[in-house]
Amino acid sequence: MKTLVIATKNSAKFTEISRAINRLERDKVRLLSLNDFPRVEEPVETGKTFKDNAFLKAKHYAELTGAPCLSDDAGLSIDILNGEPGVRSRRWPGHEASDQELIDFTLQKLKGVPRKKRSAKLQLCLCFYDPQTKIALFEEAATGGYIAEKPLSNFTPGYPFRAVFIVDRFHKYYQRLTPEEHELVNHRFLAATKLAKKIIPLLLE
16 A cells, blocks of 8 residues: 655644545555654745745655655735735744734734735645655645634634635635535645645556
């Protein structure tokens, strides 16, 4: 059985990506997460774009584990702030911030900004890297919306921006989307589904 490492310790992210892979080859590809490699160190994310960091992480973990790896880099881009926080989404305040800190910091940055100027998007780039063949494949996706003036009190741990991001397509907080609505705009799942169609044939060669 072929092995594919999904480079995350986040259970929700692992579930989203693995669901896309399992739709194609449930019994032929063994999916592991970074929780299966507790001694592997994280790389320093020096990239200037989501694509840069996705590749950096995929290559880093693939070389350390010896297995093909799928990694992503994602974040929030706010138009009026020239795309901030972008690749610095988790470290936007200048340090590794908690979920609540990021929610508060986002709303403070947009304090007094009118609704029509609060447009934003959740962006993501996925990268597959095979340490044996040196093949790298990418897929990008985004969900459009805007930043709410008030946050939700509940949100999924690890996904703070879902408590302040309203999805254009449904005019609802991301956090309040139904499972059916979420699947239609889930940029990580959509990108993983597209990328899976490219990488499964490579894994099963």
